[in-house]
Amino acid sequence: MSAxxxxxxxxxxxxxxxxxxxxxxxRPYAEAVANGEASYNQCPPGGAEGVARLANLLGKPVIALNPANGPERPRPVALIDEALCIGCTLCIQACPVDAIVGAAKLMHTVVPSLCTGCDLCVAPCPVDCIAMVDVTGANTGWDAWSQQQADDARDRHDFHGMRLKREKEENDARLAAKATAKLQALEAEAAASPEDLAEQARKKAIVQAAIERARLKKEQMAAAAAGTGENHE
Incomplete structure (x- = not known):
């Protein structure tokens, strides 16, 4: 059975x-092409060879890369000027494959072998200390990239997404625990000081509403994730 x-x-x-x-x-681009919502000539990193590969799969004519999406070019790698880096972490947050290492207020650096040359770290940098340096000479598109590098980049991108999801879930759990503890403290306070019931009830309602919003958001995210999983089957 074909994929x-x-x-x-x-x-x-x-x-x-x-x-x-x-x-x-x-992945979203692949789905858009499969659904007929996007053309198969919108991937500059794949270049002309990439268009030809997709055309062959789709049984369509080979066409030129759409210039609106950018030119085919040698593969670049991001390079951080360490003397200018202020450790803001914005480039780390922007990197889709976790190719940048560093910590807040400390110098960052790019791991060249992991960088896909996506350029996404350049714009967020507030001190303009990131340059994109061509590393493949005259080779462009798929001639500047290998299938193994593509497979590795996809694995890192998938891991990056899972890491962000896990970190968000852990943070949401911490916030939910704090809200629950606050609610318990208010209930204990109400039991100890029944004379101020109106104000305590108001605070309790606020906390309960926050807990309910968090619960509903968690259910919505789970439903959305389930729907995405069904679409990939």
Missing amino acids: PLADQIENLLPQTQCTKCGYPAC
């Missing part, structure tokens, strides 16, 4: 996760 069309398209993309196609990552 779904979106999976086959995604397998032909370079997995730089650069958003130049107009979508937030390679």
